[in-house]
Amino acid sequence: MSTEHSVIADSISRTYYVGEPVHALDGVTLELPAGSFTAVMGPSGSGKSTLLNMLGCLDTIDEGTLTIHGRDVGDMSERERAMFRSTELGFVFQAFYLMPRLRAWENVSLPLLFGEAPTDGRRARAERMLDRVGVGDRIDHLPNELSGGQRQRVAIARALVNEPRLLLADEPTGNLDTKTGASIMELFTELHVEGTSVVLVTHERYIAEYAEQVVHMVDGRITEIEPLGEVGR
Amino acid sequence: MRARDTFSFSWRAIRGHKLRSTLTTLGVIIGVGAIITFMVLGGAFSENVLGNFDELYGDQPLLLVQTQTPLDDGFGLIFSMTPIYTEHDIATIEAMEDVSFVAPLGQIAVTQTRVGGQQVTGGVSVSATTPAGFTFDTFLDGEAFDMGTNEAVINRQVSDRFDGVEVGDTISFTREGGVVTTVTVRGIIDEDIPNQPPTIYVPVDPHYQQIVETPRGTNERAYPMLVIGADSLETLRSAQDMARAYLHGDSDANALKSDRDTILVQTIDDLVQQITDLLDQITVFIAGIAGIALVVGAIGIANIMIVSVVERTREIGIMKSVGATRRHIIQLFLVESIILGVIGALLGVLLGFGIGALGVMALEWPMVYPLEWVVIATGMGLIVGALAGVYPAWRAASVDPVIALGRE
Ligand SMILES: Nc1ncnc2c1ncn2[C@@H]1O[C@H](COP(=O)(O)OP(=O)(O)OP(=O)(O)O)[C@@H](O)[C@H]1O
Ligand SMILES: [Mg+2]
Numbered sequence: 145m146s147t148e149h150s151v152i153a154d155s156i157s158r159t160y161y162v163g164e165p166v167h168a169l170d171g172v173t174l175e176l177p178a179g180s181f182t183a184v185m186g187p188s189g190s191g192k193s194t195l196l197n198m199l200g201c202l203d204t205i206d207e208g209t210l211t212i213h214g215r216d217v218g219d220m221s222e223r224e225r226a227m228f229r230s231t232e233l234g235f236v237f238q239a240f241y242l243m244p245r246l247r248a249w250e251n252v253s254l255p256l257l258f259g260e261a262p263t264d265g266r267r268a269r270a271e272r273m274l275d276r277v278g279v280g281d282r283i284d285h286l287p288n289e290l291s292g293g294q295r296q297r298v299a300i301a302r303a304l305v306n307e308p309r310l311l312l313a314d315e316p317t318g319n320l321d322t323k324t325g326a327s328i329m330e331l332f333t334e335l336h337v338e339g340t341s342v343v344l345v346t347h348e349r350y351i352a353e354y355a356e357q358v359v360h361m362v363d364g365r366i367t368e369i370e371p372l373g374e375v376g377r
Numbered sequence: 378m379r380a381r382d383t384f385s386f387s388w389r390a391i392r393g394h395k396l397r398s399t400l401t402t403l404g405v406i407i408g409v410g411a412i413i414t415f416m417v418l419g420g421a422f423s424e425n426v427l428g429n430f431d432e433l434y435g436d437q438p439l440l441l442v443q444t445q446t447p448l449d450d451g452f453g454l455i456f457s458m459t460p461i462y463t464e465h466d467i468a469t470i471e472a473m474e475d476v477s478f479v480a481p482l483g484q485i486a487v488t489q490t491r492v493g494g495q496q497v498t499g500g501v502s503v504s505a506t507t508p509a510g511f512t513f514d515t516f517l518d519g520e521a522f523d524m525g526t527n528e529a530v531i532n533r534q535v536s537d538r539f540d541g542v543e544v545g546d547t548i549s550f551t552r553e554g555g556v557v558t559t560v561t562v563r564g565i566i567d568e569d570i571p572n573q574p575p576t577i578y579v580p581v582d583p584h585y586q587q588i589v590e591t592p593r594g595t596n597e598r599a600y601p602m603l604v605i606g607a608d609s610l611e612t613l614r615s616a617q618d619m620a621r622a623y624l625h626g627d628s629d630a631n632a633l634k635s636d637r638d639t640i641l642v643q644t645i646d647d648l649v650q651q652i653t654d655l656l657d658q659i660t661v662f663i664a665g666i667a668g669i670a671l672v673v674g675a676i677g678i679a680n681i682m683i684v685s686v687v688e689r690t691r692e693i694g695i696m697k698s699v700g701a702t703r704r705h706i707i708q709l710f711l712v713e714s715i716i717l718g719v720i721g722a723l724l725g726v727l728l729g730f731g732i733g734a735l736g737v738m739a740l741e742w743p744m745v746y747p748l749e750w751v752v753i754a755t756g757m758g759l760i761v762g763a764l765a766g767v768y769p770a771w772r773a774a775s776v777d778p779v780i781a782l783g784r785e
Contacts, residue, residue: 202698223702226701230700235699246389258378258699258702258705
């Protein structure tokens, strides 16, 4: 086990029982080096989101072992997983998932509220993050006062506010037009260059091509890991 | 998560649905409103009836003898004005060991009263008694009248009514039937009892003429009320027991009274206690109603909180995905529910004071502010909110983030 690895998944499985069992993940083995940039592709229902939820400690594994940043995730209590999420992981979703009644900066500072770290200077930290992702001029806006691209930037700022080492994004450009999607991907690329590990689920080949490697999935299994070479600069 | 952040989060969720939140707390508002209204009215009632009666007369060795008549419907106390306590009864009680005096109190019905050039119709009462009746009174001026004279003792209220009456002034009153009596003021007493009307006290002899035929075949004056003075506070209870034994036994009064009436021999403390007991009975009744309203209120809050949890499943999922633990979520929803309960209680307090103040104004009672009940009511709101929030908060904490953040 090594901390040079961001993620080490050893034949992890997850089966849902809705009537007959659905093997959403069926023995996935995967190693992601620290600072890597990985895209996950595959047909609908192939288990991409399930894999991301596993990496994000939102869901529990049925079989196999999963190690993230050197810690065995399967051993953690619900409370430990929550703490782990707030400090080590950042999430970005297709539908942004901002809290509708909270202003941009409040949304960004949300993970700070639940963490154990001192919460002084929350607003300043949130402002810095919003600046960093290019929406420094939308600090006091409510989500419904922002465009889709701006919302996704706020969501990314929120994912980054605790300076996580692993960023997980489930179709982050799915609700955005091509141009806005491209600018969001440039942001991910920058974060990757700065050293954050990124795992990104997408249906679009041109989006996947921002990554260093593409993990192809079918029916809960990895069929191919396709290297794309160096990115960024 | 700091308390302030939790509070501000929950508060925002409530403000997001102002109307719904207010309707939700209606049960609590009504429950607490009922309690406060009653506490204001009850407090005002006892203030009005008792005032500082207890303090003024509570440490005097006095017994009041009155006849209680049952009320046909509802709560309440009514005293009969039938003259049943005869001269013979008075003499018998006066002869008892621990009794120092017995003063009768008779009512003389008058229509008009005149002092100098001023005449008033009604509003002034005339009572007949004996000089012993003033044993425990404070004279502002002058002294008690003598028996068999046209002298009178007035209370301060009479003087106030006629813009100043002094010792030596004459007062005329017209009885029902037209006979005019003129008396000279001999003394003025301070009767600081709430609702005590302006009263002129005259000697029973020669002014009081209620004569009844006694069971022993004689004709004697009889009175609706007696005041018994005991030798001291130590002997008050034994005087009370003896007087009561006689009055409930072979007294004229016991034979003359109507079957449904009861002869009461009470100390001042007993009298105060009787009114307090009556209030306590009503309190239990109101508490029952308020309790039901609070239970309904709790169910209302719980119901809306469950709806709210379902509506905010997505938000709960988001919070969990950024690191909220079960405890954080429970805190947020519990605090929200408690805020609803407390808001309901505070609105109920306002409503209660409002209705109470209107009632007190209409009845011309003094306003009272039962502040300890504001604290109790707020506490009840808090408890109702907390109890109502337990299950919804648990439901919220159990939301699975994967499902909450799943398909649209
Ligand atoms: N909570 C759940 N309960 C039951 N079945 C589930 C649940 N989540 C996912 N599944 C099933 O697991 C399988 C994989 O789902 P998953 O969401 O991972 O697919 P996906 O690759 O992300 O698809 P898409 O591209 O449409 O988002 C599907 O068959 C799905 O129906
Ligand atoms: Mg998916």
